[in-house]
Amino acid sequence: MGKMHVHTFDYLGQKYIYDVNKSAILLVSEEAYNDIKNKPCLEQDNRSEEINKLIKKGYLSTNKPKKILHPQTAMVENQLKRNLQRLCLQVTQNCNFRCSYCVYSESYDHREHTMKNMDWDVAKRSIDYLIDHSIDSLSIGIGFYGGEPLLEYNLIKKCMEYASNNVAGKMVSFTLTTNGSLLNEEIVEEFLKYNTKVTISLDGPRHIQDKNRVLANGQGTFDLVTENIRNICNKYPEFKRNLNYSMVVDPRNGFTCIENFVEHDEELFDGASVMSSIISGYYRKEGLDYTEDFMAEWEFAKFKYMLFLVGKLSEKYDSKIMKMAFLDLIDIMKSTRDKYAPLGETEHHSGPCIPGQLRLFITADGEFYPCEKVSEHSKVMNIGNLEEGFYYDKVKQLLNVGQITENECKNCFAIRNCGLCSMVADTGNDNENKLSKELKMKACRKVRFQFEDKLKDICALKTCGFNLEKFQVKGESYE
Amino acid sequence: MSKNEKLLIYPFNVEVMPLLRSKKFHEKYEDIVLCSLKGSGFNGKDASVADDGEFIGITIREDFDQCIDECSTILVIESQHININEDELKKRIEIVRNKGKQIIDLRASNENRSEVHKCNSVEEAYNIFGNVKINITKDVTYELSYGELLQCEGLVDITTPVIGVVGTGKNTNKFLTQLSILQELEGLGYKVSWIGSNKMCELIGGHSFPQFMFEDGITDTEKVLLFNRYVKNLEKSENADVILIGVPGGIMPCSKNIIGDFGILSYKVFQGVNPDYLLLSVFYDEYRESFFNEIKMHVRYKFGCNLNTVNICNRRIDWEEVRVLNQNVIPYYTIDSQNISDFIESMKNNTDIELVNIMRKDESRLIVNNIINCLADDEPNLVF
Numbered sequence: 025m026g027k028m029h030v031h032t033f034d035y036l037g038q039k040y041i042y043d044v045n046k047s048a049i050l051l052v053s054e055e056a057y058n059d060i061k062n063k064p065c066l067e068q069d070n071r072s073e074e075i076n077k078l079i080k081k082g083y084l085s086t087n088k089p090k091k092i093l094h095p096q097t098a099m100v101e102n103q104l105k106r107n108l109q110r111l112c113l114q115v116t117q118n119c120n121f122r123c124s125y126c127v128y129s130e131s132y133d134h135r136e137h138t139m140k141n142m143d144w145d146v147a148k149r150s151i152d153y154l155i156d157h158s159i160d161s162l163s164i165g166i167g168f169y170g171g172e173p174l175l176e177y178n179l180i181k182k183c184m185e186y187a188s189n190n191v192a193g194k195m196v197s198f199t200l201t202t203n204g205s206l207l208n209e210e211i212v213e214e215f216l217k218y219n220t221k222v223t224i225s226l227d228g229p230r231h232i233q234d235k236n237r238v239l240a241n242g243q244g245t246f247d248l249v250t251e252n253i254r255n256i257c258n259k260y261p262e263f264k265r266n267l268n269y270s271m272v273v274d275p276r277n278g279f280t281c282i283e284n285f286v287e288h289d290e291e292l293f294d295g296a297s298v299m300s301s302i303i304s305g306y307y308r309k310e311g312l313d314y315t316e317d318f319m320a321e322w323e324f325a326k327f328k329y330m331l332f333l334v335g336k337l338s339e340k341y342d343s344k345i346m347k348m349a350f351l352d353l354i355d356i357m358k359s360t361r362d363k364y365a366p367l368g369e370t371e372h373h374s375g376p377c378i379p380g381q382l383r384l385f386i387t388a389d390g391e392f393y394p395c396e397k398v399s400e401h402s403k404v405m406n407i408g409n410l411e412e413g414f415y416y417d418k419v420k421q422l423l424n425v426g427q428i429t430e431n432e433c434k435n436c437f438a439i440r441n442c443g444l445c446s447m448v449a450d451t452g453n454d455n456e457n458k459l460s461k462e463l464k465m466k467a468c469r470k471v472r473f474q475f476e477d478k479l480k481d482i483c484a485l486k487t488c489g490f491n492l493e494k495f496q497v498k499g500e501s502y503e
Numbered sequence: 504m505s506k507n508e509k510l511l512i513y514p515f516n517v518e519v520m521p522l523l524r525s526k527k528f529h530e531k532y533e534d535i536v537l538c539s540l541k542g543s544g545f546n547g548k549d550a551s552v553a554d555d556g557e558f559i560g561i562t563i564r565e566d567f568d569q570c571i572d573e574c575s576t577i578l579v580i581e582s583q584h585i586n587i588n589e590d591e592l593k594k595r596i597e598i599v600r601n602k603g604k605q606i607i608d609l610r611a612s613n614e615n616r617s618e619v620h621k622c623n624s625v626e627e628a629y630n631i632f633g634n635v636k637i638n639i640t641k642d643v644t645y646e647l648s649y650g651e652l653l654q655c656e657g658l659v660d661i662t663t664p665v666i667g668v669v670g671t672g673k674n675t676n677k678f679l680t681q682l683s684i685l686q687e688l689e690g691l692g693y694k695v696s697w698i699g700s701n702k703m704c705e706l707i708g709g710h711s712f713p714q715f716m717f718e719d720g721i722t723d724t725e726k727v728l729l730f731n732r733y734v735k736n737l738e739k740s741e742n743a744d745v746i747l748i749g750v751p752g753g754i755m756p757c758s759k760n761i762i763g764d765f766g767i768l769s770y771k772v773f774q775g776v777n778p779d780y781l782l783l784s785v786f787y788d789e790y791r792e793s794f795f796n797e798i799k800m801h802v803r804y805k806f807g808c809n810l811n812t813v814n815i816c817n818r819r820i821d822w823e824e825v826r827v828l829n830q831n832v833i834p835y836y837t838i839d840s841q842n843i844s845d846f847i848e849s850m851k852n853n854t855d856i857e858l859v860n861i862m863r864k865d866e867s868r869l870i871v872n873n874i875i876n877c878l879a880d881d882e883p884n885l886v887f
């Protein structure tokens with residue numbers, strides 16, 4: 025007798041069932057809730073009418089996947105031979121900042137600052153590789169990453185020129201992630217010419233930025249960066265449209281001051297977009313602790329934003345940072361409205377994309393990694409190089425990261441909204457050629473916890489009459 | 504153009520592949536040069552790389568100036584799948600013209616001509632739409648005083664068997680399928696009238712899909728009736744054994760973002776002409792068995808006809824990109840034809856619709872055998 029594939033939770037005194045096969049949240053009576061919780065096997069006598077009705081409508085099914093296999097596995101070769109989308113070139117490993125949490129600095133294992141720069145031959149061959157392997161792609165993109173990529177501005181310029189002159193018939197877009205200190209007029213003019221999108225890493229107001237982001241001599245970088253951007257935006261207001269700020273929020277700091285900074289410094293942020301993330305715990309030597317203060321401030325900010333969403337607070341409480349955090353939630357709400365087919369016999373949790381297809385990271389040495397976020401010292405993450413091309417078996421192994429937790433995934437209520445990829449199971453070790461189940465399980469616990477939290481937020485929003493159509497990003501309807 | 508003149512096809516893209524795979528086209532144009540836009544990823548590779556089918560033996564180039572000097576005629580291709588810089592293309596065509604080369608331009612609205620058709624009787628309407636005017640462009644205006652007359656008469660019967668080829672969207676290999684069926688039937692000695700889903704059909708004796716189906720100023724009812732008359736006229740004038748109709752676009756939206764024309768054109772076509780045999784071409788996906796029965800029902804209730812065969816195209820929609828691009832061009836990636844064959848094999852006993860893979864050698868023979876079996880009179884004893 026199979027168990028119903030559901031997850032039960034109570035929230036604000038109400039009882040809910042999340043039905044995995046239908047991808048739906050049900051509000052049920054206490055009696056039904058307890059019955060389902062205590063007798064999860066479907067074939068039971070004496071079910072209440074409420075439960076029988078749900079069963080009749082196709083809810084509470086016991087259907088679970090029998091095998092974990094990523095549906096794109098058979099497509100890996102086709103996709104990587106013909107449908108590469110974007111490259112991320114590590115033009116240099118060098119940087120003019122020494123940020124305490126930077127993946128290249130000492131608190132992380134996986135990257136170190138060296139003087140290694142990409143040479144033109146590697147860059148050119150990388151672009152040619154992209155062209156050669158994107159026959160089916162409607163558009164392609166090239167990203168520049170470092171260290172601080174603008175230290176190699178001449179190489180970047182050469183790459184943009186080369187790609188633009190050698191690709192007609194499909195769109196080519198350029199992106200760059202920088203600390204913002206080296207942007208100057210000449211560079212901005214060139215970026216405007218190529219419509220290059222620039223992401224500036226900025227942590228928050230002066231006291232926060234200067235705590236982690238410092239120059240080699242220990243001096244803070246807030247003034248250097250913000251003055252530079254202010255000057256540039258005054259001279260080239262149209263450049264703001266191409267600007268995006270990436271804020272790495274450090275949970276050891278407060279949250280409110282960051283939010284206030286973004287909402288009130290119009291000169292910097294108006295017209296630009298802001299992406300925030302919490303410092304990555306992966307690959308870090310010591311774990312990251314969330315202070316109680318941080319959690320309290322975060323929850324309060326979230327509460328205010330939810331009140332704004334349901335129309336109880338004014339426009340003034342619209343928050344760029346929170347909006348990004350809520351995108352994910354809106355995605356879930358949208359998907360639960362769609363008609364979902366029940367889980368198939370073969371499934372894989374959501375999360376992994378085909379490693380290398382969407383944003384192939386190529387190191388200064390021409391080695392391939394799935395994206396710029398993974399450790400380039402990790403043997404298991406090294407999926408090929410310019411000489412040999414892709415190692416398809418390794419790509420498939422990373423794509424099927426669900427197989428290392430096969431039994432857990434088959435029974436997991438978060439399988440449709442999991443979001444984990446192989447990076448979470450990577451030890452970052454240069455000798456290790458396999459993924460770690462232990463690390464993955466740790467991440468799983470967090471995912472399930474967060475997913476339940478999201479389900480609760482959805483229930484709260486729905487109860488307060490939140491209208492999905494009203495949710496807007498950048499002045500456009502989210503849909 | 505004489506057979507030993509060189510033809511340049513530009514800008515080469517996957518849409519050209521059905522021509523390159525057609526005997527008929529090679530009979531007409533023997534010496535072919537293929538030139539793609541820069542950065543297409545085709546440079547230096549055999550043309551078969553475009554559709555991942557069998558080897559062609561022509562290497563794709565990117566050196567346009569050199570290519571044009573070698574050729575006497577240029578065939579300019581219309582492509583959904585590439586983002587052409589119109590100004591750049593016009594400049595190039597101008598250069599070609601100045602060099603005294605012949606130009607066959609297949610792109611839509613390449614001419615700005617305006618015509619006014621006045622007609623007062625159904626007969627006159629036959630005369631206009633009976634003649635296939637391939638150059639009719641968007642700005643043609645019609646004065647349709649015959650509309651009411653047509654409506655009084657209603658639909659006329661098409662007695663010649665009609666084979667319909669439709670798809671779930673653009674780029675589902677409909678054109679290759681039509682060409683393969685056409686050649687196979689002709690090889691068996693049948694005479695075929697062909698209305699092609701792609702303008703390129705004109706190069707090998709087909710009729711382009713009639714432009715009036717896309718014009719403003721004609722009601723949908725009139726379009727249905729006109730299409731019916733248009734086919735009737737073709738029947739009378741060509742006197743073929745079979746009429747092959749390929750319908751452009753898709754018979755339904757693929758998703759909320761990929762809508763095509765919601766299948767409206769095909770709806771109109773099949774209100775005007777009821778096909779005796781219908782083949783549907785679909786993108787590859789991991790369809791469950793129920794999909795084929797559902798689509799059969801969909802066709803039956805939408806078009807009022809039977810769905811006989813489904814061709815699984817060796818392309819798969821790239822849903823990741825659909826999400827990113829959010830535009831009405833279907834992003835896809837090409838997959839190994841063997842994957843399709845394996846899928847068909849796995850479905851073999853699960854659906855009563857014939858599944859085919861047109862990229863497979865000799866598949867057209869199988870399709871045509873099915874067609875002949877279906878169209879053959881299977882009730883010889885029946886008098887009335």
Ligand code: SF4
Binds near residue numbers: 433471
């Ligand atoms: S949280 Fe873990 S067990 Fe659950 S679906 Fe994701 S990977 Fe599988």
